[in-house]
Amino acid sequence: MFIRPEIQRIHGYVPGEQPRGGKFIKLNTNENPYPSSPAVQRAIGKAIQSGLQRYPDPLATAFRERAAEVYGVPPDWILCGNGSDDILTILTRAFVGEGDLLRLPFPSYILYKTLAQLQGARSEEIYFRPDWSLGDDFAASAERLKIVYLANPNSPSGTVIPPDRVLVIAEKLPCPLLVDEAYGDFAEGNCIQLVKQNEKIMVSRTLSKSYALAGLRFGYLIAQPQIIEQLLKVKDSYNCDALSISGATAAIDDQAWLANNLAKVIATRQRLTAELRKLGFSVVDSQANFVWCNHPAKQARSLYEELKAAQILIRYMNYAGWGDGIRISVGTDEQIDALLGLLQGMV
Numbered sequence: 001m002f003i004r005p006e007i008q009r010i011h012g013y014v015p016g017e018q019p020r021g022g023k024f025i026k027l028n029t030n031e032n033p034y035p036s037s038p039a040v041q042r043a044i045g046k047a048i049q050s051g052l053q054r055y056p057d058p059l060a061t062a063f064r065e066r067a068a069e070v071y072g073v074p075p076d077w078i079l080c081g082n083g084s085d086d087i088l089t090i091l092t093r094a095f096v097g098e099g100d101l102l103r104l105p106f107p108s109y110i111l112y113k114t115l116a117q118l119q120g121a122r123s124e125e126i127y128f129r130p131d132w133s134l135g136d137d138f139a140a141s142a143e144r145l146k147i148v149y150l151a152n153p154n155s156p157s158g159t160v161i162p163p164d165r166v167l168v169i170a171e172k173l174p175c176p177l178l179v180d181e182a183y184g185d186f187a188e189g190n191c192i193q194l195v196k197q198n199e200k201i202m203v204s205r206t207l208s209k210s211y212a213l214a215g216l217r218f219g220y221l222i223a224q225p226q227i228i229e230q231l232l233k234v235k236d237s238y239n240c241d242a243l244s245i246s247g248a249t250a251a252i253d254d255q256a257w258l259a260n261n262l263a264k265v266i267a268t269r270q271r272l273t274a275e276l277r278k279l280g281f282s283v284v285d286s287q288a289n290f291v292w293c294n295h296p297a298k299q300a301r302s303l304y305e306e307l308k309a310a311q312i313l314i315r316y317m318n319y320a321g322w323g324d325g326i327r328i329s330v331g332t333d334e335q336i337d338a339l340l341g342l343l344q345g346m347v
């Protein structure tokens with residue numbers, strides 16, 4: 001084998017199950033249960049009609065211009081990617097070299113650690129406190145620390161580190177802080193305006209969750225332009241294709257669709273949380289489109305397995321040295337009723 005030893009040694013990131021057959025109710029990968037804005041399909045249809053023989057715009061200018069208006073920043077503060085995972089890959093490649101250190105909270109999005117491993121770099125996991133806050137060790141200096149990743153809202157908890165605390169952390173850190181706001185639209189606050197205050201703060205976003213476009217693959221970074229300029233050298237020339245650029249631009253242009261969808265998802269999240277508590281679950285208050293819970297009388301793994309046998313997929317997570325639990329994505333009201341009905345008979 002000629003593969004680099006650090007690649008052979010690692011397990012690689014394992015995404016949530018995406019079953020192809022069966023009639024599963026899918027509540028395991030935090031997708032949006034509703035179809036995206038109809039404007040997206042129309043825009044993609046138009047892009048197909050005008051032909052795909054040419055390369056796409058390497059900068060996704062149309063999206064950048066529209067997103068710039070939405071967030072009140074200039075277009076050159078935005079970098080587009082093939083999902084926000086692509087943004088995370090670009091950042092890790094740009095900031096973290098072999099032997100360097102990447103910091104992440106624990107438990108959180110597992111991909112951050114995998115990205116460090118792919119670089120031949122080290123990673124340092126700082127445990128959340130029991131109330132899902134982060135202590136000052138998250139902001140401490142460390143030798144060769146090159147970037148810190150913070151999922152905010154966090155997965156699997158759905159909890160948020162408030163923007164004023166994020167600013168304090170960034171000011172103390174000796175390196176940039178990437179605030180991964182994949183679930184930011186579902187939360188009460190966000191850190192986008194902090195990017196203007198401190199060049200160390202960068203925010204990544206995705207259309208996969210709140211815009212119901214996980215299949216389209218489109219994410220973006222908001223950072224100061226001197227950083228974006230460097231990151232452009234690292235990304236693939238055409239990392240977003242012509243169809244995803246047109247679909248994404250139409251999606252972000254339809255803020256009325258977004259507001260309506262967020263209201264539905266958040267209302268269902270609140271109902272799901274309350275109903276789970278009535279069944280005896282301990283549920284963390286979530287600001288995302290999923291909830292993290294455990295039941296005192298029933299093992300999390302059994303719940304996952306029994307629900308799967310009944311064609312409902314949720315995410316079972318077992319974090320070594322920390323514990324396990326289940327993460328349930330917010331589905332439609334009908335899907336959540338089906339889930340709750342089954343759980344009633346299980347706990």
Ligand SMILES: Cc1ncc(COP(=O)(O)O)c(C=O)c1O
Pocket residue numbers: 029030082083084085086109151154155180182205206207208214218219
């Ligand atoms: C915290 C977090 N960040 C980023 C992503 C990646 O999203 P995408 O690559 O679809 O934009 C996910 C997906 O589940 C996530 O949970």
